[in-house]
Amino acid sequence: MNEPRAAALPPQRLLVEERRRLIVDHIEANGRATVEELAVRFGTSTVTIRNDLESLARTGAIARSHGGALPAAQTVTNDVPLNIKETRSHPQKLRIGQAAAKLINDGETIILDSGSTTVEIARQIRQMKFESLTVVTNALNIALELSGLPTIRVMMLGGLLRQTSYSLVGPDAEQALSRISADKLFLGVDGLDPVVGVTTPDPLEASLNALMIRVSRETIAVFDASKLGQRSLSVITPVQNLHIVITDTSAPEDMVDALRSAGANVMLV
Secondary structure, eight states: OOOOOTTOOOOSSOOHHHHHHHHHHHHHHHSOEEHHHHHHHHTSOHHHHHHHHHHHHHTTSEEEETTEEEEGGGSOOSOOOHHHHTTTTHHHHHHHHHHHHTTOOTTOEEEEOSSTTHHHHHHHHHTSOOSOEEEEESBHHHHHHHTTOTTEEEEEOOSEEETTTTEEESHHHHHHHTTOOEEEEEEEOSEEETTTEEEESOHHHHHHHHHHHHTEEEEEEEOOGGGBTOOOSEEEEOGGGOSEEEEOTTSOHHHHHHHHHTTOEEEEO
8 A cells, every 4th residue: 555645746736825835844844945945846937936935025924035034033033132242153243354354455435334244344453554544433432442552543423322223323324434535345234135125123223334335435234143044024135336355255156146146245254
């Protein structure tokens, strides 16, 4: 007697809501799924699956990623305090900070966004021999890291203090930033999805970050690979506006390919 199949594929003609429920179950059980994989599994077109995934992502049932989807649990919704962020993936952040600092040239004006990775750049700057460097930042801890260095000029943006990130945001910060022209921006990232773009949990920070990009000649995103595929509430910019991305070697190959396809120079450290 033949044994029943352990994991028979669902019938091709499923009701839309039933198919979408099964898609969510499959993604949660497997940790991720590609469009092509789901199309084969459910006996439908890739166009239909993409529509399903976009609908499910809008309701928060899943998180959309390049070429597929991730469980909703991998979407960033909470604003994690900076002191906790600094303990996560610290070896990777240190390597990223070292690689980013090497891109800074003497005499430049740079912007260091707030974040647990950008503070590692500041710590590297302390050890480097610059004759002249201007650092613009909205982060109290970064300003303190660079204080007392005679050849480093630090400009703090004013504004409303965010307790979780030690950063200053809001109209006053944007007004000060609007009068600046920078050579390079080092942008911290809470979430980066090739479809949605760079995101952060706080709308005021997203607005300030977007202005940082506009006043800078070059935007360099710095983040550990755990941020790839994640989304937060507020979109800062599409990935097409990133000139360089510095992340660690554990970054998924499909994500790296998507960033490079968008025009970013990806550095894996």
